[in-house]
Amino acid sequence: MTMFLNFEILQHEARLKNVGDLKRQPFYRFLHYTYPLHAIGFGVFLYALGGFPLLVWGLGVRSVIFLHAAFGINSICHTWGQQVWDTGNLSQNNWLIGLLAHGEGWHNNHHAFEHSARHGLEWWQFDITWYVIRFLEAVGLATDVKLPTETQKNRRAVMVTSNNSQISDKKELDAEVSNGRH
Ligand SMILES: [Zn+2]
Secondary structure: OHHHHHHHHHHHHOOOOOOHHHHOOHHHHHHHHOHHHHHHHHHHHHHHHHHHHHHHHHHHHHHHHHHHHHHHHHOHHHOOOEOOEOOOOOOOEOHHHHHHOOOOOEHHHHHHOOOOOOOOOOOOOOOHHHHHHHHHHHOOOOOOOOOOOHHHHHHHEOOOOOHHHHHHHHHHHHHHHHHOOO
């Protein structure tokens, strides 16, 4: 079922236009169009290595945990946690999903600064995806990495109360985000 679900997601993503740079590279096209074969091949590898128990734990249980963590971002993180930014929705920062979903659980941060490569904006907000991006930046494989500016953070902070200033601030923020460099 996981495989079919992923295949549907792949078919949907094949229509997306926002990864044009990746689509031009043969290596990523190969990964994209052969993904189901990788999953099947990995299952065969696990079965050969450790039999049925390793297949169940390494492919079945692992996929279920991964999918629940991923879906938890849009369900748990819109129900339980802390809201530190004024985002106009119910998004929350949830440390448990932050751990399980590799930093994506700092979801109020994400909604406040959707352009930001970093979700865990505080040093104590564990965000392994950000650590990988920092590494890729350090070795020159990632460039133009975007982060929210202090001005943007001040404008999104929960203590902003005046409706008029919020509206004008959000317009300025959107303008900054569309130009957005850190
Ligand atoms: Zn959300």
